[in-house]
Amino acid sequence: MQNKSFSEQTQDLIGKWVDFIKDFRAQMTSIHVDRLERKWINITLLTVCLLVAIITIDAFWHGINPPGKVETIDSAKLHLSKEFAESNLGVQLDGQGAIVIRMVAGRYSFFPKHIAVPAETKLTFRWVSMDVLHGVHIPMTNMSTMIVPGYVAEITTSFPKPGEYPVLCNEYCGLGHNHMWSNISVIAKEDWKAPAKIIVNKEPDNG
Amino acid sequence: MVNAAERKLALSHLWVAFIAFILACFMGEYQVLERSGFIPALESPTVYFASVSTHGVLMGFVLTTFFIMGFGYYIATSSLKVPVWNIKLAWCGFWISFAGTAMAAIPLLTGKASVLYTFYLPLQAHVAFYIGATLLVVGSWLWCLIMLVMFSQWKKANPKQPVPLAMFATTANALLWLWTSAGVALEVLFQAIPLALGWIDTVDPGLARTLFAWTLHPIVYFWLIPAYTAFYVFVPKQAGSYLFSDEVARVAFILLVVFGLPIGFHHLYMDPQQASGWKLLHGIGTFIVSLPTLITGFTVIASLEIAGKLRGGKGLFGWIGSLPWSNSMVLAVILALLMLILGGFGGIVNASYAMNAMIHNTAWVPGHFHLIFAGTTVIMYFAIAYYIWPLLVRKPLFSNSMALIQLWTWFIGMTILSTPWHVLGLLGQPRRISTVVYNTLLTLAWKPYELAMIFGGLVMLGSACLFIYNIAKTQFSPVSATDFNQEIEYAEPYHPVQDVPDYLNDFKLWNRVIAVLMAIGFGVPILQFFFMDTFGSPAWGL
């Protein structure tokens, strides 16, 4: 056993890394790369950097992120939960007047089976599954998410165009999968009436 | 010349692969017919999903794994010029994988494992399906072991010499597969099988999806590497030129293995159980891993250009016309690149999550992967088969012109099949549905595209039959095997390589880099499930 002081040991370690990096560089620069090929590699590197920069900037400055709020819920006891009890599903205004839509996916439909929402308005959807994995997509829109049992899938979006849209399950969930769909009416903003009952809170109620 | 024992080993693997392939092609055509609703008597979700599950398993796991093993044994023995190490063990691997396939086939065909090839929990298949799939993978691990041993034994016997590029790539694939398959193996061993046997009551589907995503991305490189190997080591020679750069090829394979592994979360962009930061990290990795593919594309095209110019082609594009289009390997690589370029655009859409939301899990997705997987990858499997079948059976190919027709029809059929498939995705059609029953106007717009797909599938099915006919005729022709004296030819690099840097001739360092990247990319995302209050799901039948 050698008795080296801590600083000596770190110096050794740093020395080893420096040697490694030098050796690695020397080896890698010794390989033959054709001039045209080098140019191409540089171009591709630049393109990749550009694309990476775009998605990073989008993520940090424009807030364009995939859904990613990790929130758990007991899918077996939804009916006992406050938030996803049957009477609490569908379109609601929260205390601040924002629209929150709570939906349950279960073989083989989405509940409630029909909802109406205003166009050109920020909508927050909260989806949960009561059984297996599902996915939901409203065609021609970016309202798309996986619904994984045990988790709440929250997604915020708005629909530019009024109309009748189907709500389709897009992840295989069993032999009845292609029967799994429901409807949504997107109504011109000025014609839309807020639902009568206003539920204020969504406390965390799992656990 | 490769020994008869090794040739038999390779042929047995390849036959299993291609029999699985042709059976699955018939299912594919049935599927496009069923889902079009054109023939009402055919409509049955039960049969449809049993068929898609079997088609997916046969194409994704059986065709690929057996092809890669058989091709790997042949590459190892012919490029290193040594017999396969421990050929008994290799046969052992063959039979384990084969038994696994047979075992999984029973529940698949009887509709007891209609969970699709991704078998997302908590949907529950018959336990024989999971055990069979595990055995298929375990058999392939023996192949990995044999490749790694042959690689290091050769290096010991030939110190300081560059390992032949073909073997370097094959070993890279073996290492990649060991890492790749670990994710799904964990899912099956700790979640699916215990749940199916009733040892545990619930599983966390979020964890299951995370583990599956670990496997789901790099597995496509496992499938693709034989195609890239052919690009580098066969194509240039067949075209009559040189490999543009041996060293850069090694860099490309290393990048593919190292960056292909820790990026599986692009399959989870729309999932609620992982936070956006991790998705962004994997998203960045996804763009980085396009580098080796872009480098490969360049090298192949450059090798072809040299070939065309050596054959008298002039000008910026003149060399394309003077390529030997009647060589099946050359034709296949051109068609493969075309499909890769088309598929590449689609891939950029998938990888950018803002756009991904529009097409996630729509028909766009199977359209995209049929183009790249059934297109680019499988067309190179055909080309490899046409090239090595005569070498394996020591008889000339039954018909080269039939091979050329087959490659063209595969390409044309694929174009007709996958273009409408992409459009259907943009029109909002979900993937994995049998006959459409949604009562909405939207579905009317889908009809013509579904009809086009039937036709595209038919062309591909015909093409697949031609392929099997050609290789079978080659093997069973009455020509005597003794007059045949062709040998395998590997492409020579333009600049002969004398000494390759150690780091490009070995995987020890890269294996450690992978371990670090995997720990970064998957460590916290997996551990979080053990520190969070999660709620398991019980098993659900079909």
Ligand code: HEM
């Ligand atoms: C005759 C040619 C083929 C036709 C007509 C065809 C057609 C289909 C169809 C209709 C599906 C179901 C998709 C869905 O329900 O969303 C499917 C799934 C699949 N195909 Fe093919 N296919 C063919 C060849 C291939 C080949 C050559 C491969 C790969 C080597 C392949 C790999 C797959 C896989 C992995 C799936 C499963 C997808 C899933 O579970 O979502 N197919 N195919």
Ligand SMILES: [Cu+2]
């Ligand atoms: Cu579904």
Ligand SMILES: [Cu+2]
């Ligand atoms: Cu992927």
